[in-house]
Amino acid sequence: MNKLKLINKLHHSTKRNYLKRMTDNKIHCMKIAKKYEFDYWDGNRKYGYGGYKFIPGRWTPIAKKLIKHFKLNNNSKILDAGCGKGYLLYEIKQILPNIKIVGFDISRYGIKNSHPKIKKYLFNHDINQKTKFKNKEFDLVISLGCLHNLKIHNLIKTIKEIVRIGKKNYIMVESYRNDKELFNLQCWALTCQSFFSDDQWIWILKSSGFKGSYEFIHFK
């Protein structure tokens, strides 16, 4: 396994008021967020992103780093599991126009409102369920910010499925390194079900036969 730092910079560029979120009717907000509908993406910030619009270039540096690190080219085939609105896949395809991209997400609103140029490559699917893909069908399977939303009993089988269908894999999840980061994560998270520290995530990944790349984001 190897540790990557592709998303960290983007993650830390956002300001977060942890205590305000914790005390702003949070249980209600969690229930709304977990539907992954309009409110989660484009509603009030207390329900999720607070307006997740396409910003040209925002994902370009990450797309470039991903292409370089995983040596992707126009013959590659890549899956984004929990792709949301598919902005990263869009940016990858801008750079490599003939790459085969596939994305899925549980959110009907996310897929419906994905970038129009790549919508045809995306579909609705719950990552807890086995996929229709063949063994090692993809050169790379990525899953960014999705797996911590699963419950522990589904986590290991889902990681095994990612391992089964991808020659290479890259997983990014929310994590913590100390009590402060655990507290901040517990304040901030609306949809997270798996609150684990770095060493616990590494244990889970290893126990699932994962040998790919991983990244943790923290709430400092």
Ligand SMILES: C[S@@+](CC[C@H](N)C(=O)[O-])C[C@H]1O[C@@H](n2cnc3c(N)ncnc32)[C@H](O)[C@@H]1O
């Ligand atoms: C923090 S967002 C990240 C979206 C995207 N990967 C990105 O980086 O912009 C978490 C995503 O996980 C998706 N998700 C949550 N549970 C899921 C599930 N069971 N199956 C598939 N997608 C799921 C949500 O709909 C959402 O798009």
